[in-house]
Amino acid sequence: MYSLLRLRPSHCRNGLRGSRRRNFAEQNCGCNAFSGLPENRRTVRGSHLLEVRQASINLLFLLGACAILLFSASCSPRHGALTRTQFLLGTVCSLTLYDTVRDDVFREAFDRVTGIERMMSLTIADSDISRVNAAAGTHPAAVSGETLELVRSALEFSRLSGGAFNAAVGPLAALWGIGTDHAAVPAREDIAAALLRTDYTKVSLDTAAGTIFLQEQGMALDLGAIAKGYAADEAARVIREAGIKRGIIDFGGNILLIGARPDGKPWRVGVQSPGAPRGEFLGVLTASDAAVVSSGVYERFFTGEDGQPYHHILDTATGFPVRNGLASVTVVTGSSRTADALSTTLFALGLQAGMKLAEETEGVQALFVTDDKKVYATSGMLAIFRLTDGEYTMDTLK
Amino acid sequence: MESRYVRLKALDRLAAGLSAAVTVFFFWFAYGGADGRALLYIQNESQSLVYPLSGDLDIPVSGPLGVTRIVIRGGAAAVTDSPCRDKLCVSMGHISGRGGWIACLPNRVFLKVDQDSPAGDADAAAY
Numbered sequence: 454m455y456s457l458l459r460l461r462p463s464h465c466r467n468g469l470r471g472s473r474r475r476n477f478a479e480q481n482c483g484c485n486a487f488s489g490l491p492e493n494r495r496t497v498r499g500s501h502l503l504e505v506r507q508a509s510i511n512l513l514f515l516l517g518a519c520a521i522l523l524f525s526a527s528c529s530p531r532h533g534a535l536t537r538t539q540f541l542l543g544t545v546c547s548l549t550l551y552d553t554v555r556d557d558v559f560r561e562a563f564d565r566v567t568g569i570e571r572m573m574s575l576t577i578a579d580s581d582i583s584r585v586n587a588a589a590g591t592h593p594a595a596v597s598g599e600t601l602e603l604v605r606s607a608l609e610f611s612r613l614s615g616g617a618f619n620a621a622v623g624p625l626a627a628l629w630g631i632g633t634d635h636a637a638v639p640a641r642e643d644i645a646a647a648l649l650r651t652d653y654t655k656v657s658l659d660t661a662a663g664t665i666f667l668q669e670q671g672m673a674l675d676l677g678a679i680a681k682g683y684a685a686d687e688a689a690r691v692i693r694e695a696g697i698k699r700g701i702i703d704f705g706g707n708i709l710l711i712g713a714r715p716d717g718k719p720w721r722v723g724v725q726s727p728g729a730p731r732g733e734f735l736g737v738l739t740a741s742d743a744a745v746v747s748s749g750v751y752e753r754f755f756t757g758e759d760g761q762p763y764h765h766i767l768d769t770a771t772g773f774p775v776r777n778g779l780a781s782v783t784v785v786t787g788s789s790r791t792a793d794a795l796s797t798t799l800f801a802l803g804l805q806a807g808m809k810l811a812e813e814t815e816g817v818q819a820l821f822v823t824d825d826k827k828v829y830a831t832s833g834m835l836a837i838f839r840l841t842d843g844e845y846t847m848d849t850l851k
Numbered sequence: 852m853e854s855r856y857v858r859l860k861a862l863d864r865l866a867a868g869l870s871a872a873v874t875v876f877f878f879w880f881a882y883g884g885a886d887g888r889a890l891l892y893i894q895n896e897s898q899s900l901v902y903p904l905s906g907d908l909d910i911p912v913s914g915p916l917g918v919t920r921i922v923i924r925g926g927a928a929a930v931t932d933s934p935c936r937d938k939l940c941v942s943m944g945h946i947s948g949r950g951g952w953i954a955c956l957p958n959r960v961f962l963k964v965d966q967d968s969p970a971g972d973a974d975a976a977a978y
Contacts, residue, residue, distance in 0.1 A: 538894055538961060545954045545961050634936035634957075705954075706978025714974065723950060723973035730944050732951020732964060737973050745977045752978055755937065783977055 534700075535559075541566050542681050543576075543632075544705030550692060551699040551715055558695040562688040566704075569687060572600050573680040575623070575673075581665075582674050586623060590670030595663055603790075604658065604665055607679050610794040611653040614810075617801035618794055619769045621653040623673025629774075631765040636755040638763060644772035651769045682746060682793025685709040689789070702789075706747065709789045713741040719837075726842050727751050727780035727822055735822060736840040744789035748796040749781030749822075750774075766800055777803040783820040784811070785834065791817070804829060808850055889947065891928045893921065894961045904928060904947065904964065914958030921962060933958055950976030 536549040537559040548562055572581045581596035588594040596604075607620035624647040630636045639647075655668040667674070685702045689709050692700060699712035701720065710720045719741045723734035727749050738745065753765035754774075768775045782800040784792045795817060799807035804821050811819035811831050818834040827848040830838055840847055859867075889904040895912050902908055908923040917934035927945035933955045940955035949972055952963040 538963075540954075540956065540959055540961070543956065545952065545956075545963075547963075632939075636937065701975045703975055706976065708975045708977045710975070720975065721973045723976040725976060725978045730946060730948075730951065731953070731978065732946050732948030732976060734948070734973065734976070745975075747977045749978070 537563070539563050539566075542570050542574075542684060542704060544681070546684075546705070547701075547703040548688065548692070549701045549703070550697050550711075552697055554697060555695070558692060558697060561695070562691045565687050565691050566684045569599070569680065569684045572597055573603065573676050573683075575675060575677075582676060585665045585667060586673040589667035589672040593657070593659060593662065593664035593666035596665055598663065601658060601660065601663060601665065603676060603679065603683055604656070604674060606683075606790065607674075607676055607794065608653055608656060608658075610679070610798055614798040614802060616653065616769055618678065618798040619651055619653050620674055620676065620679075621651050621656055621667070621672055622767060622769055623675040624650040624671060625767050625769060625772060626675050626677070626765075627673065629763070629765075629767065631755060631763065631774075632753045636763075638757045638759070648769065648772050678748075678797040679790055679794045681705065681707050682744065682789040682791070685744065685789035685793075706752070707789060707793060708745040710740055710743050710745070724783050724820065724838075725749070725751070725781070726845075729842075733842075735828065735842045735845055736838055738783075738785065738820075738834070738838040740785055740837060743785050743787060744792035745783065745785050746789065746792035746796045747781055747783040748800045750779075751781070766797060768801065775801050777801075778823050778825070779804060779807075779821060780824050781822045782807065783822075785818040785837070786816055795819075805850065889926065889949070890965055891921075891923060892963045892965055894963075895919075896959045912960050914955065914960050916958045919955050919958050919960040921960075928962055928964065929953070930955060930960075930962070933960070949973070 534549050534551050535554050536547055538545060538547045540546070541563065546563070546566060548559055550558065571577055574580045575582060577583060581594070581600040585594040585596060604620065610618045611620050625644070628639045628643055628647045650669060650671040650673070655672065656674065657666040657668060659666070681704050685704050685707055686709070688702055689711055692711060697711065699715060702709040702711070706725070708722055710722070714720055719739040721737050721739055722745045723737050725731065725747060726733045726735040728751055748766060750762070750764040754762045756762050764774045766775045767773070779800055782796050784796040784799065786792045786795065795814070799811055799819055799821070802810060804823065807819070808821060808829060808831065811817050817831070818837065819831045820834050820838060821829040822845070823829070826845045828840060828845050829848055829850060891902045891904050893900040893902070893910065893912055895914050900910070900912070902910065902923060904923055904926050906923055910921040910923070911918045912921060919933040919940070920931045922929055922931050927947035929945045930940040930943065930953055933940050935955055935957040940953050943953045946953055946962065946964050949964055952961065954961045
């Protein structure tokens with residue numbers, strides 16, 4: 454402190470400007486320029502200098518604190534994220550990645566998804582699935598190991614759900630054409646004929662030969678309820694292998710969360726409110742390293758000539774879109790492939806059976822929303838979901 | 852007896868005022884302000900466009916089938932016309948909340964609303 458008192462005050466170093474400062478200097482300064490002032494004025498001058506110094510230190514401290522605040526803010530989820538979007542898998546696919554991200558990572562992840570689309574797509578003539586369907590009833594078709602594995606997984610879900618999820622729904626889905634330019638309510642006899650060709654037990658896999666065979670002509674696989682989830686899992690794998698620890702994969706509303714938010718908290722995922730404009734949420738759930746997938750009546754549908762809406766989740770018992778009082782089902786689990794398939798499965802099973810399956814399946818949380826605006830959650834979902842839409846109420850199964 | 856209270860001088864007040872102003876600015880910069888605006892991101896096969904949702908705009912966007920017409924009115928965006936057959940994009944209505952999106956897949960046009968999240972908003976949206 455003593456040394457501070459010995460420094461020259463700033464008004465002496467900088468020169469005197471302005472009459473007020475000059476007056477102050479003339480009254481209080483004891484430096485050489487005003488050496489005629491009494492010695493006992495040095496204490497007053499030193500005290501003033503100390504205050505100036507202290508104020509400067511305070512100012513620097515506070516500016517430093519603000520800089521730290523700014524740095525912290527720069528780490529918030531809104532900053533430092535890069536998003537890339539492509540049209541793939543018949544929808545809009547977005548990758549939002551945090552940390553330091555090379556463009557190569559986006560390209561590699563999208564290339565991986567493109568590769569999956571080339572194998573699994575129904576609209577690409579030489580995809581594995583198209584070739585399997587074209588060879589139905591005549592001969593087995595050679596496919597990649599990946600396609601074989603995903604079809605095996607889809608058949609497991611088909612068995613698990615007793616056909617509520619049906620990997621062989623292709624003929625019925627093609628007949629309805631929901632999501633295409635030719636969507637229409639088919640004739641009942643056409644539906645009946647299509648249903649005869651949706652028996653998933655007549656899909657034969659030969660792992661050793663690497664082939665899939667559909668035993669009856671006219672059968673067709675449709676992996677639309679699982680391939681998008683699988684592609685998200687694979688994109689996440691590519692991203693994680695590149696060292697990215699946080700991000701959001703959004704494939705047409707199928708969400709896969711990588712890590713947690715940059716502030717360490719779980720991601721917040723809004724669940725679409727059925728019937729409301731897209732982006733209006735029923736509620737928000739929090740999760741990290743998890744897939745969040747919804748299936749509902751509101752996403753892909755058309756309005757028939759009878760004025761009724763017809764959605765895309767088809768019941769292979771009736772041949773018509775599932776009508777069981779559910780408006781949507783949202784599944785949270787570790788794998789996007791599982792979440793994708795289970796959301797369709799649980800929806801098709803209905804509230805009671807779907808809730809039972811969800812509660813019995815380890816690591817799966819589910820949210821059921823009914824047409825009469827009631828929301829039912831598995832026990833695990835209750836801990837992570839918060840209802841925000843006042844038109845809906847939480848309820849429990851009796 | 853010396854007073855226990857520090858008497859603030861002009862520079863102290865200046866330092867405190869300046870620090871408060873800088874702090875408020877940083878909070879505004881980090882958690883609100885310009886970043887809190889709702890923005891409409893439009894993407895087609897060749898370009899990405901960004902518009903504030905606060906204005907009134909008519910935006911024609913070209914795609915392989917023709918022109919998709921997008922409007923921004925009253926803080927919301929919608930597709931009013933597109934050269935696709937089933938017009939699902941038009942039937943989606945208006946979007947205004949963060950994460951809301953509309954896609955015209957046949958014409959390869961994608962709209963998405965994004966904004967920095969005020970408290971209570973979400974990082975992603977599951978449909």
